Amino acid sequence: MMKSNDRQPQDCFMIADHKFGSRLFTGTGKFANSELMADALKASQSEMATMSLKRVDLHQKSDDILRPLMANAIKLLPNTSGAKNAKDAIFAAQLAREALATNWIKLEIHPDPKYLMPDPIETLMAAEALVNDGFIVLPYMHADPVLAKRLEDVGCHAVMPLGAPIGSNKGLVSQDFLKIIIEQANVPVIVDAGIGAPSHAAYAMELGADAVLVNTAMAVSPDPVAMARAFAMAVESGRMAYLAGLGQVNNHAIATSPLTSFLDGV
Amino acid sequence: MSSFLHQISNDDWHQTQQSFDDISEDQVVAALKKSQRGLELDLAEFQALISPVAAPYLEHMAQLSQQFTQQRFGHNMQMFVPLYLSNMCSNICTYCGFSMENKIRRTTLTMQQIEEEAIAIKAMGLDHILLVTGESERKVGMAYFEQALAVLTQYFSHISMEVQPLDTQDYARLNELGVESILVYQETYHRDKYAKYHLKGKKSDFDYRLATPDRVGQAGITKVGIGCLLGLEDWRTDAYYVAAQLQYLEQKYWQMRYSLSFPRLRPCEGGSEVNSPMTERELVQLICAYRLYNHQVELSLSTRESAVFRDNMLKLGVTTMSAGSKTQPGGYANDEKSLEQFSIDDNRTVAQVASMIKDKGYQVVWKDWQMGLNQH
Numbered sequence: 117m118m119k120s121n122d123r124q125p126q127d128c129f130m131i132a133d134h135k136f137g138s139r140l141f142t143g144t145g146k147f148a149n150s151e152l153m154a155d156a157l158k159a160s161q162s163e164m165a166t167m168s169l170k171r172v173d174l175h176q177k178s179d180d181i182l183r184p185l186m187a188n189a190i191k192l193l194p195n196t197s198g199a200k201n202a203k204d205a206i207f208a209a210q211l212a213r214e215a216l217a218t219n220w221i222k223l224e225i226h227p228d229p230k231y232l233m234p235d236p237i238e239t240l241m242a243a244e245a246l247v248n249d250g251f252i253v254l255p256y257m258h259a260d261p262v263l264a265k266r267l268e269d270v271g272c273h274a275v276m277p278l279g280a281p282i283g284s285n286k287g288l289v290s291q292d293f294l295k296i297i298i299e300q301a302n303v304p305v306i307v308d309a310g311i312g313a314p315s316h317a318a319y320a321m322e323l324g325a326d327a328v329l330v331n332t333a334m335a336v337s338p339d340p341v342a343m344a345r346a347f348a349m350a351v352e353s354g355r356m357a358y359l360a361g362l363g364q365v366n367n368h369a370i371a372t373s374p375l376t377s378f379l380d381g382v
Numbered sequence: 383m384s385s386f387l388h389q390i391s392n393d394d395w396h397q398t399q400q401s402f403d404d405i406s407e408d409q410v411v412a413a414l415k416k417s418q419r420g421l422e423l424d425l426a427e428f429q430a431l432i433s434p435v436a437a438p439y440l441e442h443m444a445q446l447s448q449q450f451t452q453q454r455f456g457h458n459m460q461m462f463v464p465l466y467l468s469n470m471c472s473n474i475c476t477y478c479g480f481s482m483e484n485k486i487r488r489t490t491l492t493m494q495q496i497e498e499e500a501i502a503i504k505a506m507g508l509d510h511i512l513l514v515t516g517e518s519e520r521k522v523g524m525a526y527f528e529q530a531l532a533v534l535t536q537y538f539s540h541i542s543m544e545v546q547p548l549d550t551q552d553y554a555r556l557n558e559l560g561v562e563s564i565l566v567y568q569e570t571y572h573r574d575k576y577a578k579y580h581l582k583g584k585k586s587d588f589d590y591r592l593a594t595p596d597r598v599g600q601a602g603i604t605k606v607g608i609g610c611l612l613g614l615e616d617w618r619t620d621a622y623y624v625a626a627q628l629q630y631l632e633q634k635y636w637q638m639r640y641s642l643s644f645p646r647l648r649p650c651e652g653g654s655e656v657n658s659p660m661t662e663r664e665l666v667q668l669i670c671a672y673r674l675y676n677h678q679v680e681l682s683l684s685t686r687e688s689a690v691f692r693d694n695m696l697k698l699g700v701t702t703m704s705a706g707s708k709t710q711p712g713g714y715a716n717d718e719k720s721l722e723q724f725s726i727d728d729n730r731t732v733a734q735v736a737s738m739i740k741d742k743g744y745q746v747v748w749k750d751w752q753m754g755l756n757q758h
Contacts, residue, residue, distance in 0.1 A: 145456055145458075146452075146455070146456020146457060146458060147456065147457060147745065148457035148743045148744060148745055149457075149740065149743075149745050150745070168750075169752055170539075170749070170750055170751050170752040170755060171747070171749060171750050172749075173509075173748070173749050180745075198751070198752065198755050198756070199755065199756075200637060200756055201758065203758030204755055204756055204758050207754065207755065207758060208752065208755060211752065227636075227637045228636055228637065229637070229638070229639040229678065230632065230636070230678050283453060283454055285453065332453060332456070335456055335457070336452050336453055336456060336457070
């Protein structure tokens with residue numbers, strides 16, 4: 117039984133064979149400078165951060181993004197952003213594995229540069245190929261419950277459904293479908309994209325998501341470090357509330373039982 | 383879906399130009415209220431924001447533009463530099479320093495010179511380049527580009543080209559060779575006046591040039607940049623057609639990325655005509671209006687503009703900047719002014735501009751592409 121006043125060691129969660137103490141993952145884009153990024157990531161207590169392969173200078177180990185992550189022992193989750201199809205994504209994943217010495221990959225395929233909607237068909241194809249090639253695949257996907265099961269079936273180690281379009285800060289507009297995904301999943305569900313406020317992150321955790329990934333809301337905040345702390349607290353409190361068990365929401369009070377009270381006299 | 387050419391042939395330039403006079407302040411306020419709700423504006427609302435009656439609302443527009451740009455692009459500024467390969471040109475364009483009639487020394491870089499330029503540019507820390515040429519199909523055509531790209535792809539992660547309009551199959555080939563984006567500016571959307579400025583050469587074909595972004599899209603190139611030469615004709619009307627073409631392209635080529643540039647006419651060899659002068663205040667109005675109209679489009683500001691202007695604009699909607707630019711072939715390895723296309727205004731070095739960007743609280747993005755990523 118989980119005590120509700122503290123984060124317990126057994127509340128850690130696993131992706132593949134890696135144990136995470138924090139359920140908040142972060143991105144590395146959009147920060148004003150790498151020092152601010154490093155400070156924000158530290159304040160978030162995040163243990164894994166994603167970075168775009170195309171943005172990293174693979175020939176230079178002193179790269180602005182990689183250096184602070186490595187110094188703080190934050191697990192690298194390279195992503196395939198910029199890929200328009202399965203072949204692009206596989207190319208990017210292989211390049212990332214070679215250059216960054218990790219077989220973890222956040223699979224992102226968005227052929228539509230405007231809303232950055234993930235392509236479900238190409239994502240499933242790439243996921244299967246990458247799993248077979250030995251990758252730990254975390255696919256960014258639309259909040260589509262069937263697709264989540266299909267990605268799980270081909271061996272993905274987690275699924276990352278969107279709350280709303282990337283960078284939109286709109287919150288969990290896909291919540292009805294996220295609930296189904298969470299209910300059905302046998303792998304961790306990480307809500308990614310659209311989380312614009314700590315309350316959104318707390319809500320995702322209350323719904324039973326295993327983790328959330330937040331980038332824009334921290335990086336673009338006037339005070340990214342304070343915002344990162346706020347997210348850390350929100351994720352923890354949302355998780356705690358989920359474990360404690362939320363009360364049922366009713367639209368009206370149920371004081372009496374007018375339809376079944378006759379049974380008392382039977 | 384009908385072509386953009388068809389769409390604008392039904393649209394009378396003069397009617398569009400005159401319609402700016404009918405825009406009321408109420409329309410401007412309504413557009414800004416919509417924008418404040420986080421929504422993108424439609425073409426009519428964009429038109430209202432670049433109209434003269436919107437001028438008093440500039441500060442409000444700038445604040446919204448900054449907010450949307452930061453949310454989408456973060457505190458980032460992409461940096462690139464143009465690499466002029468040749469100033470050979472068989473066009474006569476009345477506003478351009480490379481115009482065939484101008485008695486300037488003509489040169490086309492050899493492969494060895496290209497490599498020297500690449501090394502000099504790389505030493506400045508840059509990883510994104512824009513290849514620029516005049517329009518000389520015979521000497522600086524596809525065969526030349528193939529050779530040049532074989533050299534340059536060894537040095538740079540992202541290569542853009544601003545060269546003569548090509549056929550679809552040529553763009554497809556450039557895509558295979560590692561070119562990620564094509565810039566092609568219509569200069570003016572005024573068909574009759576276009577003929578007046580482009581007296582001779584292939585560039586005088588208005589229709590072929592206008593359909594160039596379509597051919598780029600059909601070839602599967604990642605990004606196309608469009609724009610007009612502000613000052614040739616009524617800048618508001620031209621800017622309106624740029625926005626209209628962007629809308630058309632986005633709907634038709636939904637996988638392409640887009641960028642807009644807003645070059646104002648600059649002094650050059652042979653003189654230039656500025657029929658519709660645009661003030662810096664008006665340029666800010668236009669840039670902010672483009673951002674409120676389209677939150678995702680990349681907005682690029684070149685060294686044509688002054689250092690003071692660029693320093694202040696980097697927070698107001700712009701996403702991409704050039705720096706340390708030389709507009710003459712061979713200029714990085716060997717700076718010789720007599721060959722340049724136009725004189726730039728912001729003459730600071732790349733390091734100076736990068737330091738200014740950092741001081742403003744932005745991160746310089748040197749690399750944001752991986753060569754080979756979209757060549758599958």
